[in-house]
Amino acid sequence: MNSLSLTMFILSLATGTTITLISHHWLLAWIGLEINTLALIPMMTKTPHPRAIEAATKYFLMQATASTLLLFSALINAWQTGEWAITLLSNPSSTLLAIALMTKLGLAPMHFWMPEVLQGIPLSSGLILSTWQKIAPMTLLIQISQLINLELVFTIGFISILIGGWGGINQTQLRKIMAFSSIGHLGWMMIILKLNPNLALFNFILYLMMTTAMFLALMTTNSTKMFDISTVYAKTPTLAPIVMLTLLSLAGLPPLTGFAPKLLISMELVKQNAILLASSIMLISLLALFFYLRLTYVITLTLPPNSSNSTPTWYFLTKVNPMTAPLNTLALFILPLSPTLTLLM
Numbered sequence: 001m002n003s004l005s006l007t008m009f010i011l012s013l014a015t016g017t018t019i020t021l022i023s024h025h026w027l028l029a030w031i032g033l034e035i036n037t038l039a040l041i042p043m044m045t046k047t048p049h050p051r052a053i054e055a056a057t058k059y060f061l062m063q064a065t066a067s068t069l070l071l072f073s074a075l076i077n078a079w080q081t082g083e084w085a086i087t088l089l090s091n092p093s094s095t096l097l098a099i100a101l102m103t104k105l106g107l108a109p110m111h112f113w114m115p116e117v118l119q120g121i122p123l124s125s126g127l128i129l130s131t132w133q134k135i136a137p138m139t140l141l142i143q144i145s146q147l148i149n150l151e152l153v154f155t156i157g158f159i160s161i162l163i164g165g166w167g168g169i170n171q172t173q174l175r176k177i178m179a180f181s182s183i184g185h186l187g188w189m190m191i192i193l194k195l196n197p198n199l200a201l202f203n204f205i206l207y208l209m210m211t212t213a214m215f216l217a218l219m220t221t222n223s224t225k226m227f228d229i230s231t232v233y234a235k236t237p238t239l240a241p242i243v244m245l246t247l248l249s250l251a252g253l254p255p256l257t258g259f260a261p262k263l264l265i266s267m268e269l270v271k272q273n274a275i276l277l278a279s280s281i282m283l284i285s286l287l288a289l290f291f292y293l294r295l296t297y298v299i300t301l302t303l304p305p306n307s308s309n310s311t312p313t314w315y316f317l318t319k320v321n322p323m324t325a326p327l328n329t330l331a332l333f334i335l336p337l338s339p340t341l342t343l344l345m
Contacts, residue, residue, distance in 0.1 A: 165287025
């Protein structure tokens with residue numbers, strides 16, 4: 001894909017997200033979501049491979065289905081209330097709109113498209129799908145969070161955490177593992193969405209930082225399978241321990257950044273007398289911890305920390321994205337700043 005086309009598609013992504021973020025009208029929000037979807041599909045198929053075409057087709061069909069449901073729900077809501085305002089929803093319409101947005105995010109049980117699509121596209125497109133494409137639907141969900149049924153978000157969140165941990169256990173493809181990791185993290189956000197939207201937003205921002213840092217590391221080392229990351233040390237010796245720590249941060253281990261949202265969400269649930277739910281999701285998150293620890297084991301303990309004589313040129317051929325260092329720093333060391341950041345939001 002030439003630079004002009006890539007620039008046009010990236011600008012379209014930015015335009016679509018901006019339209020959705022500034023809109024107070026459901027039609028404008030829907031238009032922004034559609035621009036986002038249509039801008040990403042050519043980027044998915046920039047490598048003309050049948051697997052990429054299949055992934056783009058699945059993505060288009062699921063996004064079109066979710067957009068149809070969203071537009072239909074918004075139309076019914078406008079018929080019942082007489083307005084298209086995002087924050088003015090009737091009861092059945094709010095549930096349908098929430099389900100449509102959750103389908104766009106890839107939350108369970110509407111998650112089946114997410115691992116398959118992410119597996120079939122390049123890592124650069126996977127980065128956009130896992131981060132940028134979730135900004136607009138998540139923003140709309142946060143705006144209507146107080147109008148959504150509490151049992152719905154609890155159920156969707158709980159199932160997503162369960163599927164995100166369970167589905168990633170038996171995977172060897174890194175893109176599928178990142179897809180199930182995304183489903184699990186979004187499940188934590190859904191659990192707290194109605195009780196504390198600011199905390200859900202804080203969790204979402206940290207998720208964007210950690211996932212971007214991980215994808216940049218995978219792109220730097222060109223790793224798509226579990227076997228590939230066993231040679232990370234030989235390719236970029238400095239990046240190997242950072243990737244390991246980023247994985248542990250995604251797992252939510254202290255004292256790394258990923259521990260902050262899990263701690264704050266658990267404390268908020270206990271404060272709201274949802275102790276059983278808090279203990280259940282903490283136990284279920286151990287499933288996700290297993291495959292994160294397995295990846296760290298593959299990176300650090302399967303090969304000795306040296307490189308063979310046949311691969312010294314890798315040191316000179318590996319180009320590291322300049323954003324890798326600051327994003328990995330944020331993905332590892334924000335925990336001490338969490339109380340201050342939550343007060344600012």
